[in-house]
Amino acid sequence: MTELPWLYAGLAAYALAVLVAFVGVGRLGATMATVGGVGSISESQRNNERLVLSLMATSVILLTITLADRWLRIGHGPFVNLFELLISQLFSLGLVYTIAYWLIPVLRTTSVVVLPLMGVLAVWVLVIEPSDSVFPPTYHNPWLWAHVGFGKFFLAFCLIGTGLAGVMLLRSYAFFSKLFRHLPDNVILDKLAWRFMLLALVFDSLMLCAGAVWAQDAWGRYWAWDALETSSFLNWLLLGASIHARTTYNVPIRLGAVLIISVLVFAFVTYFGTPFYSEAAHKGVI
Amino acid sequence: MRITAISGVLRRLASTRLTLLWMLLLALGAALSYDNPEDTSIWVLIVPMLLLAVNLIAAIISNPRINRRGGLLVFHLGLLSIVVLAAIGRLTHMDGRVEIISGAAFSPELVTDVHSGPWHNGALADVSFVQGPFTVEYRPQIMRGLTHSQVALSDNEGGWREVVVGDDRPLLVEGYRFYTTFNKGFAPILSWTSQNGRVTETGAVHMPSYPLFDFKQSNSWTPQGGDEIKFWLQLEAGLTAEEAWVLDGRHATGTLVVNVSGVRTELLPGQRVEMAGGTLRYEQLTTWMGYKLFYDPTLQWMFLAAFITIGGLSAHFWRKLAAEPLGLDDALRHEKRHAKKPLPASRSAA
Numbered sequence: 001m002t003e004l005p006w007l008y009a010g011l012a013a014y015a016l017a018v019l020v021a022f023v024g025v026g027r028l029g030a031t032m033a034t035v036g037g038v039g040s041i042s043e044s045q046r047n048n049e050r051l052v053l054s055l056m057a058t059s060v061i062l063l064t065i066t067l068a069d070r071w072l073r074i075g076h077g078p079f080v081n082l083f084e085l086l087i088s089q090l091f092s093l094g095l096v097y098t099i100a101y102w103l104i105p106v107l108r109t110t111s112v113v114v115l116p117l118m119g120v121l122a123v124w125v126l127v128i129e130p131s132d133s134v135f136p137p138t139y140h141n142p143w144l145w146a147h148v149g150f151g152k153f154f155l156a157f158c159l160i161g162t163g164l165a166g167v168m169l170l171r172s173y174a175f176f177s178k179l180f181r182h183l184p185d186n187v188i189l190d191k192l193a194w195r196f197m198l199l200a201l202v203f204d205s206l207m208l209c210a211g212a213v214w215a216q217d218a219w220g221r222y223w224a225w226d227a228l229e230t231s232s233f234l235n236w237l238l239l240g241a242s243i244h245a246r247t248t249y250n251v252p253i254r255l256g257a258v259l260i261i262s263v264l265v266f267a268f269v270t271y272f273g274t275p276f277y278s279e280a281a282h283k284g285v286i
Numbered sequence: 287m288r289i290t291a292i293s294g295v296l297r298r299l300a301s302t303r304l305t306l307l308w309m310l311l312l313a314l315g316a317a318l319s320y321d322n323p324e325d326t327s328i329w330v331l332i333v334p335m336l337l338l339a340v341n342l343i344a345a346i347i348s349n350p351r352i353n354r355r356g357g358l359l360v361f362h363l364g365l366l367s368i369v370v371l372a373a374i375g376r377l378t379h380m381d382g383r384v385e386i387i388s389g390a391a392f393s394p395e396l397v398t399d400v401h402s403g404p405w406h407n408g409a410l411a412d413v414s415f416v417q418g419p420f421t422v423e424y425r426p427q428i429m430r431g432l433t434h435s436q437v438a439l440s441d442n443e444g445g446w447r448e449v450v451v452g453d454d455r456p457l458l459v460e461g462y463r464f465y466t467t468f469n470k471g472f473a474p475i476l477s478w479t480s481q482n483g484r485v486t487e488t489g490a491v492h493m494p495s496y497p498l499f500d501f502k503q504s505n506s507w508t509p510q511g512g513d514e515i516k517f518w519l520q521l522e523a524g525l526t527a528e529e530a531w532v533l534d535g536r537h538a539t540g541t542l543v544v545n546v547s548g549v550r551t552e553l554l555p556g557q558r559v560e561m562a563g564g565t566l567r568y569e570q571l572t573t574w575m576g577y578k579l580f581y582d583p584t585l586q587w588m589f590l591a592a593f594i595t596i597g598g599l600s601a602h603f604w605r606k607l608a609a610e611p612l613g614l615d616d617a618l619r620h621e622k623r624h625a626k627k628p629l630p631a632s633r634s635a636a
Contacts, residue, residue, distance in 0.1 A: 134429045137453040191612050198603045202596060209592040217454040220381070220465040220580040222588070230320040234313055241309045248302040 001130055003069040007087065010062030011122050014094070017055035018119060021111040024048035025179050049108050056098040063091040079148060080133035082272070086125040088148075089155065089271070093118055096156035106192065109183055110163030113170070117159065117264075124272075138218035147214050150207035155267055157200035162264040164193035165257035172254070190253045193260055194246055200263070201243055204236050231270040239263045299344035308337040335369050342366050357602025364595025371591055375584040377403040380410075382579045384464075386417040387473050387490045388535060388572045397579060408581045413459045414440045418448070420575050422470065422533040428497055428525075433466045435575050462581045469576030471496040471503075472519060472535065474542050475569040478509040485510045485564070492574050493519050497533070500525065512563030518543040519571075520552075535573030542568045 028045055066087060071077055078084035097114055100107050168186050170176035183189065211232070212222040223229060242259040245251055251259070315330035342362055345352050352358050380402035386392055394410045418436030425431055433452035439459065441447045451457040457464040473490040480486070487510065493503045503519040523538040525531055542553045544566065551559045558567040 134425060137430060137432050140432070141454045188612065195607060195612070198607070202600050202603065205592075205596045205599065209589075209596065212592070213589065214454075216585065217456070220456065220463060220578045222585070225316070225319045225322050227320065230316055233316050237309055237313045237316070241306055241313075244302070244305060244309070 001070075002073060003066045004130060006062050006066040006069060007125070007130075010059045010066055010090075011126065013055050013059040013062060014090075014115075014118070014122055017052050017059060017111075018115040020048060020055060021052045021115055024052065025109060025112050028179060028182065049105075052108070052111060053098065053102055056094060056101065060091060060094045060098055063087060063094060067091055074132050076133075076135035076139070079139055079144065080135060081131060083125065083128055083130050084133060085272070086121050086128070089152070090118065090121050090125065092152035093121075093156050093159055096153065097160065100160055106184060106189070107160065107163065109180055110160070110167055112179075113166030114159055114163040117162065121272075141214055141217055143210050143214035143217060146210035147207055150203045150210055151271075154200050154203040154207055155264075155271065157196045157203060158260075158264045158267050161193045161196040161200065161260045164189050164196070165260040168193070168253060168257045169261075186253050190256055194243070194256065197239065197243060197260055197263065201236075201239050204232075204239055208232060208236060227274050228270070231266075231274040235263070235266045235270050238266055293348060296344045296348040299340055300348050301341070302345075304341050305338070305345070308334050308341055312338060335372075339366060339369050355602060355605075357598045357600070357605060360598025361595055361602060362598075364591055364598055367591040368588065368595065371584045371588045374405075375403075375582045375588065377405040378407065378581075378583055379403045380406045380408060380462075380579070380581040383467075383469075383576065384579055385469070385492055385574045385576045387475075387492075387574045388417050388419050390490075391416045402581075406581070408462060408583075409460050410462065410581075413462055415457065415459060416446070417575055419534070419536055420452075420466075420470065420573065424497075424531045424533065426528055426530055428527055428531075430468060433470075435466050456580075457577075461583055462579060464577040464579055467576045467578050468498070469495045470533075471499075471574055472521060472523075472538065472540060473572050473574045474517065474519060474540065475572055476507070477567040477569055478512070478564055479567075480509075480511045480564040488569070490572065490574070491517055493517075495576070496521070496523070497525055509564060509566070512561065513546055515561070515566065516545040518545070535571070538571065538573075540571045542571075544568075 024045060027048070067078055070084070070087075078088035097118075101111065167176075167180055167183065168189050171180050171186065211229075215224070215229075216222040242256075242263060246256055246259070312331070312334035315334050318326045318330045319328075342365060346359065346362050346366070347353070352362055380400065382397040382400040384392070384397045386396065392413055392415050394413070397410070416438040418438055420433065420435035422433045423431035434450050435452050437449050437451055437457055438446040439449060439457075449457065451464070452466045471493050473492045475488065475490050477486065477488045489507075491505050491507050493499075493505055496503065500521075503521060504517060506514055506516045508514045520541040520543060521538060522540065523533065523535075525533075544551045544553055544559055546561045549561075553559060553568040555568055555570045558565050
């Protein structure tokens with residue numbers, strides 16, 4: 001398997017990014033402690049952020065090579081087994097988060113929440129068998145691409161929202177409160193987090209619709225309450241109800257943060273649990 | 287007075303708390319419907335959807351936060367239309383299964399395992415096509431690949447138009463969708479002539495799905511005026527489990543083993559056997575393709591409604607977010623200021 005060295009190199013770059021991100025945020029905390037609890041963003045911190053960004057970008061590039069090499073070798077994209085799905089998600093989550101990290105400086109501190117979450121996928125991909133897969137005949141369909149693509153954006157926006165939610169929740173502890181002192185108020189972070197969840201709802205809806213069109217073409221029905229469909233629909237309902245509650249009622253920031261994290265946890269189970277504990281991801285496919 | 291009372295009722299029905307409650311009920315119904323268990327009634331989905339539909343209608347009419355915002359109004363109307371279309375779809379749908387031998391025309395009588403809604407009014411009798419040959423690609427270890435099924439469609443001008451369908455490319459005729467399935471196999475065509483010559487019939491005996499039941503290519507048939515005949519087909523279809531292979535009935539041959547009352551005879555195409563009650567002739571070996579049949583006249587409308595609904599939602603979010611500054615720029619300016627000097631204590635705590 002020629003793609004494995006690229007994968008390991010990509011994960012190594014990613015692990016370094018996690019380390020540098022933690023060291024950077026830790027240093028910031030130490031600086032604040034030195035100046036009596038009042039901190040500032042120094043040039044060295046900026047350099048640290050640039051290093052994290054470079055390492056994440058390197059990891060994404062190496063994962064791109066991993067995917068391309070595997071694709072060329074086995075003749076199809078990463079759509080079938082868990083090994084492929086994990087690499088593919090590490091690539092897409094990494095790509096979206098890297099771009100967001102670059103463009104929205106406020107998000108940079110969320111790396112101490114987001115990168116460890118992605119680390120779960122990275123460790124997981126290392127412990128499973130990197131087996132080849134057989135491309136099912138019903139996967140030769142452009143709607144599969146749309147379905148998977150929309151799903152990747154949905155999960156990435158949930159992850160970014162969760163990064164902000166995690167920061168908001170961690171701030172209630174004195175230690176993290178110091179670390180995150182340079183960030184805007186929770187009110188602003190809360191607004192930003194929910195904006196990502198609004199985007200997540202749009203892409204989740206698009207994912208369900210594209211999936212239904214694919215299912216109609218592939219298996220002659222657009223909805224059949226199979227394990228993955230039921231789990232996806234419950235995830236959509238949870239996200240919709242959370243946004244409905246957030247926009248209609250004065251949901252406390254911490255409760256809102258818990259709701260955001262719940263949506264990501266549910267999505268995580270839907271993506272990486274349901275297709276593999278149920279007998280068939282979508283009946284008659286694999 | 288009456289208008290006020292109606293408005294009051296509408297406001298109660300449009301309650302946002304009820305929306306959350308009905309969503310929770312729908313989530314419960316969806317969880318119970320997982321994998322369509324036989325002991326779960328469809329009403330666990332219909333009731334919360336109806337309640338949500340009432341809640342939606344009331345909200346659309348009475349809630350200015352919805353009916354005065356174009357995007358949000360489109361989103362809510364879209365959700366309502368999806369529920370209505372899904373209901374119409376279930377009432378008018380039809381699904382079933384059909385096996386057609388190569389060279390034979392589709393006939394509605396061939397459709398089995400039919401499920402249809404009470405308002406189903408499709409023109410299945412007008413569906414006309416002739417099944418042609420088909421191929422199925424297999425990878426090593428008999429992993430099924432692409433199916434290419436040739437079908438001749440009537441062009442309504444006395445001619446025929448050939449199309450190739452398979453897997454995720456269904457045959458679409460008169461609103462009915464025919465999907466190829468893994469279910470396909472071989473069928474010996476047989477002729478039976480009774481001893482007195484009065485009864486002559488020709489038909490195909492569908493052998494079990496191939497190569498799934500490669501080891502069990504047997505079936506039986508009882509002709510008019512004769513005893514039950516048991517058949518076993520010895521196939522030469524080129525199947526090798528270790529190598530890639532293409533199932534193509536045109537390149538397959540088969541010896542038909544005929545067994546009547548313990549008397550065993552082997553027949554090649556064109557050969558016949560005399561037995562009690564008449565003569566059986568093995569005409570030729572052909573193949574059959576199994577299709578899944580699906581009809582739902584709301585599909586295109588559902589597609590349109592779903593994407594308009596998402597369009598409405600996106601437009602609403604776009605306008606809302608553009609109209610409500612996040613304050614992030616201020617926050618960033620604040621951050622930049624403190625890149626040069628310490629943060630003021632009042633803004634430092636979360």
